[in-house]
Each structure stands twice: as C-alpha cells, then as structure tokens.
Amino acid sequence: MHNVEQKIVDTIRFLSVDAIEKAKSGHPGMPMGAAPMAYTLWSRFLKGSGKNPNWHNRDRFVLSGGHGSMLLYSLLHLFGYDVSIEDIKNFRQLDSKTPGHPEYGHTSGVEATTGPLGQGISMSVGMAIAEKRLANQFNTEDYNIVDHHTYVILGDGDLMEGVSAEAASLAGHLKLGKLIALYDDNNITIDGTTNITFTENVGKRFEAYGWQVISVEDSNSIDEIEKAIKTAKENQAQPTLIKVPTTIGYGSPNKAGKSSAHGSPLGEDERKLTKEELNWDRDNDFYVPQEVEEFMKSLIDEKEKERKEWEKKFEEYCNKYPEKAKEWDAWHKDCISSKLIEDKDIFSFEEAKLATRSAGGAVMNRIAKHLPNLMGGSADLNASTKTYLKGMGDFQHDNTSGNNINFGIREHAMGAILNGMSVHGGLRVFGSTFLVFCDYMKPAIRLSALMKQPVIYVFTHDSIGVGEDGPTHQPIEHLISLRSIPNVSVYRPADAKETAVAWVEALKRTDGPTVLILSRQGLPTLDELKADAYKGGYVLVKENKELPDAILIGTGSEVSLLVDAHNKLKEEGIDTRVVSMLSWEKFDEQSDEYKNKVLLPEVTNRLSCEAGSTIGWMKYVGYKGKTIGIDGFGASAPGDVLMKKFGFNVENVVEQVMDMINQG
Numbered sequence: 001m002h003n004v005e006q007k008i009v010d011t012i013r014f015l016s017v018d019a020i021e022k023a024k025s026g027h028p029g030m031p032m033g034a035a036p037m038a039y040t041l042w043s044r045f046l047k048g049s050g051k052n053p054n055w056h057n058r059d060r061f062v063l064s065g066g067h068g069s070m071l072l073y074s075l076l077h078l079f080g081y082d083v084s085i086e087d088i089k090n091f092r093q094l095d096s097k098t099p100g101h102p103e104y105g106h107t108s109g110v111e112a113t114t115g116p117l118g119q120g121i122s123m124s125v126g127m128a129i130a131e132k133r134l135a136n137q138f139n140t141e142d143y144n145i146v147d148h149h150t151y152v153i154l155g156d157g158d159l160m161e162g163v164s165a166e167a168a169s170l171a172g173h174l175k176l177g178k179l180i181a182l183y184d185d186n187n188i189t190i191d192g193t194t195n196i197t198f199t200e201n202v203g204k205r206f207e208a209y210g211w212q213v214i215s216v217e218d219s220n221s222i223d224e225i226e227k228a229i230k231t232a233k234e235n236q237a238q239p240t241l242i243k244v245p246t247t248i249g250y251g252s253p254n255k256a257g258k259s260s261a262h263g264s265p266l267g268e269d270e271r272k273l274t275k276e277e278l279n280w281d282r283d284n285d286f287y288v289p290q291e292v293e294e295f296m297k298s299l300i301d302e303k304e305k306e307r308k309e310w311e312k313k314f315e316e317y318c319n320k321y322p323e324k325a326k327e328w329d330a331w332h333k334d335c336i337s338s339k340l341i342e343d344k345d346i347f348s349f350e351e352a353k354l355a356t357r358s359a360g361g362a363v364m365n366r367i368a369k370h371l372p373n374l375m376g377g378s379a380d381l382n383a384s385t386k387t388y389l390k391g392m393g394d395f396q397h398d399n400t401s402g403n404n405i406n407f408g409i410r411e412h413a414m415g416a417i418l419n420g421m422s423v424h425g426g427l428r429v430f431g432s433t434f435l436v437f438c439d440y441m442k443p444a445i446r447l448s449a450l451m452k453q454p455v456i457y458v459f460t461h462d463s464i465g466v467g468e469d470g471p472t473h474q475p476i477e478h479l480i481s482l483r484s485i486p487n488v489s490v491y492r493p494a495d496a497k498e499t500a501v502a503w504v505e506a507l508k509r510t511d512g513p514t515v516l517i518l519s520r521q522g523l524p525t526l527d528e529l530k531a532d533a534y535k536g537g538y539v540l541v542k543e544n545k546e547l548p549d550a551i552l553i554g555t556g557s558e559v560s561l562l563v564d565a566h567n568k569l570k571e572e573g574i575d576t577r578v579v580s581m582l583s584w585e586k587f588d589e590q591s592d593e594y595k596n597k598v599l600l601p602e603v604t605n606r607l608s609c610e611a612g613s614t615i616g617w618m619k620y621v622g623y624k625g626k627t628i629g630i631d632g633f634g635a636s637a638p639g640d641v642l643m644k645k646f647g648f649n650v651e652n653v654v655e656q657v658m659d660m661i662n663q664g
Helices: 003-023 029-044 066-078 085-089 119-138 156-160 162-173 202-209 222-234 268-277 290-320 322-331 338-342 356-368 411-424 435-450 478-483 496-508 531-535 558-571 584-588 592-599 639-645 650-662
Strands: 060-063 150-155 179-184 212-215 240-244 353-355 374-378 404-406 428-434 456-460 489-491 514-517 522-524 537-541 550-554 576-581 606-609 626-628
Touching: 003 029, 003 066, 003 085, 003 268, 003 290, 029 066, 029 150, 029 179, 029 222, 060 066, 060 119, 066 085, 066 150, 119 150, 119 162, 119 179, 119 322, 119 411, 119 435, 150 156, 156 162, 162 202, 162 411, 179 222, 202 212, 202 240, 212 222, 222 240, 290 322, 338 496, 353 356, 356 374, 356 456, 356 496, 374 404, 374 411, 411 428, 411 435, 428 435, 435 456, 435 478, 435 514, 456 496, 478 489, 478 514, 489 496, 489 584, 496 514, 496 531, 531 537, 531 584, 537 558, 537 584, 537 592, 550 558, 550 650, 558 576, 558 606, 558 650, 584 592, 606 650, 626 650
Parallel strands: 060 150, 150 179, 179 240, 212 240, 374 428, 428 456, 456 514, 489 514, 550 576, 550 606, 606 626
Antiparallel strands: 353 522, 537 576
C-alpha cells in the first residue's frame, strides 16, 4: 500500500470516529475495520461521479450494513460527492445530509436506504437483475451502453437474516455474474462473538447457492483485496462473495475485536489512544491531510473521464440507433404514456361476474402492450394471482430478455429485489402473493415507502372468501396494517372496472408504492364506470330524496353486497346512498368540498362493510355509525357459508341500518 493510500484509509476511519464521537451515537466499529476494502473498491473499481451521481452506467454500491453509515459518508466526501465536512460534523443531527442510516434520495450517492439487516444485499440482487435485463434490451454488437456491476458490503448480521438467504439463492440460480459482495467477516454482533449463534460455514453455504467464494487473508492489504475483486469480475457466470476477515474497531487498543466497538462511540480517551496507535493527529478532529485531498482529486478526475467517455459513446449510440434511443427515453421516464390511459380496452369487460384477481391479470396484460418495461412476478403463485405477462418470456440466466421473474416461494426477497430493480431505474416493477402472506415482506414494503419507489404489490385472496383453506390463509388485520404504513396507497376494487382504475392509478404514481387488494371469488361487474372512481371514494348509487336516511360505505367484494342491501332497504322505505371507497389514501387526498359531497356531514347514519379488521373505519362512519367487519379469525368452510356466518349478507346490513335509524 502506498503511504498516501494508507492515509486515505485512516482518513476514512477517523472521519467516522470523530463524527460518531461528536454525535455521541453511532457505530464506529465497522468503518474502522472495513475502510481498506471500501477504499480499494471505490478507488480501483467503482464507476461513479460526484458531479453526476445518477449517470446511467455507473456501478451501484450498497452498504447493506447501514449502521456503518459513516463509512459511506466518508467515502462520498472524499470522492467528491455533495457531502461536505460540515455535513459529516452534523452526523445524525436533524435535517442533516448524514442521517444515522443511509437514506435514498436524501444524500447524494446513496443508492438504497439500508439499515434493516439483509435488505441491502437483497436489493443489490434486484439491481443486478435490472442491469441484465436492460443490457439485453439496449446493447448492440458495437455498443455496450449498459455494462456495470453491483457491489455490496455486508456483515454477519445481514447473513443471519433470512431475507439474504432467499435473495442469495435466487441470485445464484440466475447466475448474476455482475453482483459482487464483500463480506465484512468480523465475527462480532451486539451480544458478543458470532460463536454464540452463528457458527455455520458461510463460504460453503454460498457455494451451494451457486456463488463463487473468494477468501482474503489480510483485510488491510489493498493489493490482496484488489486481486480478489479482479478475480470476481472475471467470472461472469456466478455472483461472488469475497470473505474479508476484518477486525471490528481496528486500531482501538481496548475495543478492537470486541462488541463494545459496534454500536457506541469509542469515548474521548479511547479515541485519542486509537489515534496514537495509528499515528494520527490526535488534536485535529475531522482531519483530511492535504496530500490525501490532492490524491483524491486525481482519482475523481479519472472517474469523471470515465463518465464522459460513456456519455460520448451514448451520444454516438443514439445517433446510430435513434429508435433504440427513443425506446431508452420511454423506459427511463417516470410518467406513463397517454396512449395507455386513453386505451378504452383496458376498462372493457363483458363478463357479468369476475374475480378481481382475474380482472387484474387481464388489465396488466393489456397495459403491457403500452409498457414493455413492466417486469415482475409472483412468489410461485402465477396460477393463483394471475400476474403472468403473456408472451413476454421468463427471465432466466439463459434468457435475459424475459419480463416475468419466477421468485420462488420467497416473499420477503421478492419485495426487496423489486426495490432494488426500482431504484436502479429503467423498469416498472410488480410482485404478487396472497394478501395473508404480505406479512412476510412487510419490511420491504416499508422501505418502498421510505424510498418513494413506485413498486406495485398485487395481493390476492383478500378475505375469508378464500373459504376452505381456513384461518391460516384468511387475512384479517392485513388491510389496516398496510394502510397504516406512511406513503403506501392501498386499493381494494369492487369489480373489474375498478381494478383497471387501480392499475392505472398505480402506474401514474411515481412517489411511492401501491398495493392492489384483489379477490379470489367472482364479483358482479358494476354498471358504468364513474369518473369519480379515480378520486378513491365516490357515490356509486345515489339516494332518491334530498338527503339519504343512511350512507353505506364499502370496499371490494362488499360493495355489490351494499348495492343489494340498498335495493332491499328501498323496498322497506329506507333511502340510502352507496359509496365505494376504493382507496382510503386517494380519497383523503381530495378537497374537503369533495369529501363532504360524498359523505354528507349532515348524515350521521353511516355504515361501513369490509371483510377485514374494523380498525380505522370510524373516521368515515363517525361515532354514531356502525361497522361490519371481522376482528377475530375466520374458519374453514365454503366462502359463501363463511360470509353469511360473519354477517356479510343483505339481512345483516339491513338489520344494522334499521337499528341505527331507529336509535335516532
């Protein structure tokens, strides 16, 4: 290692140590131990640009162990990204560019929000899939305009989380040769050494997944780490795990190699001792030697040259292949084509009765004609969720032109991989499973929302209407659980036409995920589609009098039930309004004037009906209103039998409305 490069490694270490000490919180151990491998990767391999952090053919770098965020912020600062010394001094402070864990869209150069362990490595699999798919679509014999790697630094904690195993298994199957993971193998977790919980042979596990595994002997040897990464890059047939046996808190006389270095500052005395140990200026905090700055400028210039060369090549490509250039622009736009929205065929259904899962399958295949970069799949449930894109092929290691991904029974990894594909850019992504299994992927859905990624989640078999499969497969609390996640839009359509509306709204959204909740059982196709359906909640059936005696509010399969109840109540001389509440979130976005026009504040007799938890409905029905729902578990029986048993029938709706009116 050159003397100046040793100083750069130590600069990374001590910028991290000083920032954590000033903040009085953070994780110094990982940056101290992993600094050499991180510097080697960034200086000798990583294609990136501080001046244009989002250029398309950059390599992606993911710090999966997001608790070591100061490692990343130090790198970003030294490599010319928009992270200043002042930003580093404000580590973990309100509104700073350097939050406790890396946040996508908040800090220049951060490719993904990480911190929940296992998510980063799993998202990196999605990024590598996206690179392969786009390379197939746009590369020509004379221009490889999509040709980059995905690198990730991960730790023991990442590898203990099950989601990483799911994702790594799929990555090996797909032979994602441009995915390279550097394993910060320090054998330490919060509670002590990994000997107390994690004694498996990680290398053999990854070899079994189909990965190439390389071991580095000296974690401080830039040359040895460089050799390992070069070997990894030469193998295009397998993803690679590089095991680097680091020392957590490297250089700290009393905390190196101990769990005490993981999650709290070294302490003022230990910080000074560590600087003495590594021959660093103990009295000058946030110190970047001048020779380090000068050396880094030369590295930054080299990386800028690489970016400019690609941009020149891309310009030549666009001139030679104008149709591909036009297609490139279309694939990388946030907005969807107006032709899609105007296509009336998307909303056309002849069936009198159709499960919304089946309608959803028809809609997405019609949409795919306008959106060739729509890509996704299911957790081994295509036959049930109806989310297979017909005629668009399966994405496999020997067919990277396919748009259907077979995720296998890996819900959690599916969600994380979709996030990685989405943040990579160039694709609109979706994934599907049964609603009851969305619990398996909740952390990934939450990250979709945090990163404002327009991932589309299709969850079918949405209620006790699933029937004989019983309570293990019948969702109850899942709707309100999904609605409770900030920045998630949930749609539960009442029929095929509302399903089409939900899909279009999901595709129009660019600032967060959308969840489509679809039925297994057939639902009647409602009359004409009303324009107000796009507002999330709307009057489906209007009252005859100036004001209705009651307002019936429902979602999904219960809306047609309320229409039948409306007709029955009409026979009894009771005038009601039926409101379809397709999406709470979309409805809540509307003006107070519109919401009052739909729900009529002066009408206090309101009843909601939804085959799920009743939590949350009070904001629509008020204190005087009633809710029909399920706050316990279901049972195993035919779906229609269960619906009647749990009160989802005309008789119960009529009884509840009459009781509400009689109570005045």
